[in-house]
Amino acid sequence: MNVLGPLLFAMIAALGNAMFAAGQKKALIQENAFSFIVLAALVCVTLTSLAAPLLGPTHYDRELRQNGWWAVLSGAGLFLTYLGFNLLYTHYGASNYILYAVLSIITTSILVGVVLFRENFNLYHWLAFGCSILTVVLFSLGNRVA
Numbered sequence: 001m002n003v004l005g006p007l008l009f010a011m012i013a014a015l016g017n018a019m020f021a022a023g024q025k026k027a028l029i030q031e032n033a034f035s036f037i038v039l040a041a042l043v044c045v046t047l048t049s050l051a052a053p054l055l056g057p058t059h060y061d062r063e064l065r066q067n068g069w070w071a072v073l074s075g076a077g078l079f080l081t082y083l084g085f086n087l088l089y090t091h092y093g094a095s096n097y098i099l100y101a102v103l104s105i106i107t108t109s110i111l112v113g114v115v116l117f118r119e120n121f122n123l124y125h126w127l128a129f130g131c132s133i134l135t136v137v138l139f140s141l142g143n144r145v146a
Contacts, residue, residue: 021097024089033090037082098139102132 020040027036052058064071088096110129113119 017097020085021089021094024086025094027090029090033086037086041078041082098135102136105129105132 023040024036029036084100088100106129109121109125114121
């Protein structure tokens, strides 16, 4: 498999996540943390709406009919992601992203990829998964020392 394509797309996502983390951490939350999340989500929806036609016809009516349930599931997932990031970054700092990253490996790569969709996961993938668990252990030990 060509590694450059997935690496490029992962880097785009990682850059976006870093921007999101910086915004969450630096925002001056007044009384309601959701007000910031709403504003960030509105910017995201606006940018996505502007970019969508660049990738081809949108056909939102057909998407809704064919993928309505999956859109609800994904939207609820984005909500939980935004909420979790906001709570994590504002209460514990962006360096705790390591915990999110490893938990995402478990929930997304293992539960969704391997268990739900039966995607290929060989010995090297399992070894990488083991290293991610080791990462959480080392991070937790680092938090005790610091």
